[in-house]
Amino acid sequence: MTSVTYDNIGELVTNDPTQGGESFLGLLHDAAVVVEDGVIAWIGEAGGASATDERVDLEGRCVLPSFVDSHTHLVFDGDRAEEFAARMAGEPYAAGGIRTTVAATRAASVEALLASATKRLEEARRQGTGLVEIKSGYGLDVATEVKMLQVARQLTDETTFLGAHVVPTEFADDHRGYVDLVTGEMLDACAPYAKWIDVFVEDGAFDAEAAREILLAGEAKGLGLRVHANQLRPGPGVQLACELGAASADHCTHLSDADITALAEAGTVATLVPGADFSTRSPVYPDGRRLWDAGATVALATDCNPGTSYTTSMPFVIALAVRECHLTPGEAVWAATAGAARSLRRDDVGHLAVDATAALTVVDAPSHLHLAYRAAVPLAGPL
């Protein structure tokens, strides 16, 4: 057994209000944490820990639970930088761009996909991310969806089958046939490698009726439910997610009052991915303020993907959520850690307490406020 004391922590974000003050962030000042074999063994005052094998002096820096990036598409091949440039020059975003990545991903080897996804994951880790969810959805045929999930499984337990991302070109005239494939042979082949199932509910992707059928088929195979909902315009995705008791409705850029009430009442987490609103030059951002004030559980994630949000940076997402979604810096930090853990129904990460996983991120600053305040400065990293 090895034990380490992280001492002289200026501000410790525990996300556990029973540990620090009344704030939902459970803030402790001048604190220390003892980690034994990857698990938190003790939390207390700086200088108060018993002797351990090693002692690391944090010199007043801020420590928080590692970010949980609960929505990514880290496994893909191909480059869509030109599409981004065209958008910034005035072209609108269309869900059909997904098919560009599908062609490249079908052609890529397992080795190439694993190498590029591993590189993106390391990039995320360097910026303080501890756990990622990874979706398929750039295969849209049985072999490539399985290939993507097998690669994703090597990087995380939080894998999501997204065969219902868009209808592939070869089924352009047979949407019914594609839904049958997704709910039949493709689901059978993918379910062993997935914990979750997700559907993109949007004009140009899947309507509510097809999405319900696909989600229920996944649930019958033991998969948890997630939905890409209300990204590009108002739509039925959020209501469907709430009706089916999905763990998470993601994007939530265009919400009605009824959508917000439904999220709060159902306990379906609203996962905001403002990096996608940024990169699609969306005229609106999700209203994090209204969601939080209505009592909905809010999570933040990168949605890292080559089309709409090619960032691995949770600090960037936190800064956007504060500036554009009107969360406070503290709410954004909570959403990027505890909220995102809740969206994955994980209670071992996203907070710091004795017996929790010691996934710790250090911020080279005196408080969590600096994550949004000093946007784009690489302050956060793994401890």
Ligand code: NIG
């Ligand atoms: O989460 N919304 C759908 N899927 C991705 C976009 C994927 C793409 O354009 O390649 C998203 O934004």
Ligand code: FE
């Ligand atoms: Fe996505």
